[in-house]
Amino acid sequence: MRLLLVLVLLLLLTEGQQQFTTRVQTTRGTVRGFRIDQGSNRSALFYGAADIFLGIPFAQPPLGALRFQLPRPICPYQGEVGELAFKPKCAQAASPFSPGGTSSEDCLYLNVFTPSTAVPRAYPVMVWIHGGAFEIGGANEYDYEGAVRNLVSNGVVVVTIQYRLGPFGFFTTYTEEFPPNRGLYDQIMALRWVQQEIAAFGGNPSMVTIFGESAGGVSVSALSLSPLARGLFHRIIPQSGSIQVLFQSPNDVRGAIERDRAARWCNVTADPISSRDARRTLQSCLANITVARLTDAPQPPPGTGVFAISVNWNPVRDGAMFPEDPEVLARMRPRYDALLLDTRDEHALFSAPFFSGNVSAQGPGIIRDTLVRRGYGYLTDEQLDRIVSLITQNYQKGQLAANDNLGWYRVAVEAFSGEQFSRQMRQDANWLKASGSRTYLTTFAYEPRICGPSSATTGYNPIPHFAEICYLWFTAENWRSAANSSRIKPSDIAVANNMGLAWTNFAKTGQTGWPESGPHFAYVSFADTLVVGTDWRGREDRLYNKLLPTLIGNYPPTKVSPIIDSVLKHNGAKILAAWQQSLASCPR
Template identity: 40%
Template sequence: MIRLVICAIVLPITCLCELITVQTSRGAVQGFDHDFGNDTTQRFFGYGQLFLGIPYAKAPLGAKIHELPEDICQYNEKVEVHNATYYRPRCWQPPDKLQPADKMDENCLYLNVMTPNVSGKYPVMVYIHGGTGGADVYDWKGAVRNLVYHGVVVVTIQYRLGLMGFFTTFTERFPPNRGMYDQILAPRWVNEEITNFGGDSSRVTIFGQSAGATSVSDLSLSPLAKGLFHQLIQTSGSSLMEIETIDDVRGSIHKDRAQQLCGINTTDWGSAEKDEALMNCLVKATPQEIISFDFVRGKNWQVAIDGAFLPDYPEKLAKIRPKYPALIGDVLEEAAFFNDGDLSNITRQTNLDMFRGDWPNYDEETAKNASDIMIDGYSSGTIPADADHMGWAKLTTDINTGRAFSSNMIRDVQWHRKAGNEDLWLFTLTHSSLLPFSAVGGVVDDWIPIAHCSDLPYIWFYADIWEAYNASDADFAVAAYMGGMWTDFSKNG
């Protein structure tokens, strides 16, 4: 059923569009279409049929918020047709100016489908976002222009983050990897329903950036995800970047949060008594109180080797991983995104202080030796003078990019090759730009780093950035190239 209406619905703009109803096995879903036209000289072009805010799993709510997700068998029985014309709230995470708390909710396991036409049979690209934000960040305007236009169905998902998704006592009351189990149910929904939206369930590519790329890597290793997808695209992330052993899980960040949030003595950690005390505490705590502890002491949440989702270490699982065709890459100066403070004053001592912060258990001599080895290895024999703050800013960025990003991604590629996978394509983004996301690392003199997240505007063509900023011809060319490369890979491998 298609109806022509003037849409003020909850769309960002008033538009002449059609409401489109699709019948799924879980109930009817109603979205809308939008036509930018075919003039590729315009900033936005292309046509898409759009379905926003479709539940792909039953979100655990209230006292069950720390449980695993469940399959959703039927959409709201009180409503004849599910309204898929607007984005749903993001999962809980620390709020900021760009994502206020009133845009978040524990009922957040939704996805969005953007398709060229529901009557087609197009390759499918399922996107897993990074460690913050939500599926609405990757808006339909840019997705239609840079991806859907090329003849693919794009699905964006959101999943539980931080403490909500990864805090664990390694028991049934607080199981590990809840956010990853959320993610598994999304491609499972795609396999079951995407044909109703014009997608080909036999050609599914999962792709992600940052923590989303780490998720792609983890899903490729998990026996629970086999058969749900067929190709991978990873940008700026691999399994090795966010992984915990069982010993790590039973201590570290989880005990730290239990002590600070609930005052729990972590002796007998994981016992029924301690789990009960934690449950009583967390049920009474507001989501705002819980997420306020997400980044205490700089510790972050990681995926656990839990015996099920990841039954073993990544290196061992990689030996039996299916030979997925994979497009894997990074950006040139990833670590510039994480530079803090005034980079114009950075020196060799600053570099050593960073090492101490990252490895607090190292003694003074070991930390200095590690820092010196890195400096010698990345400086190509020419170490900047202390007064050369620009030189130290660049060198420190190169060191941190190598040790935190490139080295781990290279190992992932090597594991693919050792397992006999030859369908691998590698890339590095080297285009420097003043597009806002590309300058997030901070500018020192005339240095504009190609920082972590610099690739995102060229894939997703964010409307607010491209409409507000005077992009160069080179920026447009890079966006066209990357959108074409991503979609060509999803279509042809």
């Protein structure tokens, strides 16, 4: 009788909880997962079935002596691996832009959502790289319910990965003590795992598409250029991101976050790139410094604002991951089928009125103020005046009164959406097309009614950075909330369905369903209906990519001197040799 009561109690405790129901044998050991079935009715809000595998380690935990080192391979698993919930996000500061879940330095895990492991198949694979300015975010924000509905149900395997952020992934002395671009090496390690293991989950390692948004889009672009990522994927989808959106060089005249933080954290004022003593002090200081201290960003200096591009944690020119300038690497890039997306009003998310609804500070001076805030401290006053004049001429529609605050706000959003994102994406499109890559272009133009950051009332409803995410991923919390309040319209469902089909068709065939860009840069304006246009971001290309460099030089400055180039390649060769030796310790 007592045993029966215990069994009943256990059944009551576990009722409704997810249980492991499936296991996969990989070369590293057993991975356990569970199956979900949301039904086959495509008229329902959620549908589709899949095997779900969460929290799969793809590298050794970057702890202790590995804290600031390149990722090390994980060879055999110790027992079964796999979780019933997402693992913590990589260590980061709390942010309203990345709600939910805990964070930890032990974070190098990935997740696999596959139609089925019961029947041998070779589904195309889509690997998602999350965004968050290389400082925040995690795989837990891209839940499997929506992914199964909008992506997996169309016949693909979806993999979501994590990588070290902020100082953990990007603080560097450009030497072996603190190797550059660790976060990108983490991504490469995850992609190596996909190549080695995804067949066991029903995926085709010869048909891998990498896609990502914001910093994830920057990562997709960066990996497509890096020689270290060759052969790990075959198609690319950068969304609202290109290598030059967030990229810098060690001699960037705008300054460097590494020198600033070395002084702030450890009172190291000597240049850690050239001073061995400075690096030794940093090693001792940073070995035990707390996560809170490392992620506690200081307030920016007055006049620079929070989005100055020279004070972020960015990928850097390093002699190994990026042995040449991006433009040079683009000429050596393999031909990748490419789908590029930006949103109509990218910059709105980075403007105060978007959240406050207060446009009273928006006037003719907003163009110059935003340029300064964006970090262009290397421009002279004369150059600033010339650029402000050119931007105003190109984006002002008719003469605006100085007190037309809303009008100037709209000019600033349009101008800096182009300057901050779209010009770099057009540049990447130029490079891709020049190399013969089949290239598709789109601008997201649907007001994000269901989810995403909401704009305060200004009389203007922009379509900001990040607006497409909830439609592509069909994020469950947002859609259920919208359904409960009867806010979902047929057009919302159409946008989500269109994105899911276009993205998965591209992963399968390299085609989207709309015309390739061709010589006239054809694109679609993406909403509940797709409207074809030409000259995608042509104005931005002519102004920012062609005209301004003739006035102010390389824009932004990414090239390095021959001496620095030599030092980077010397250090990069040593760093790369040590990493490759560590990879060889796990023969495949």
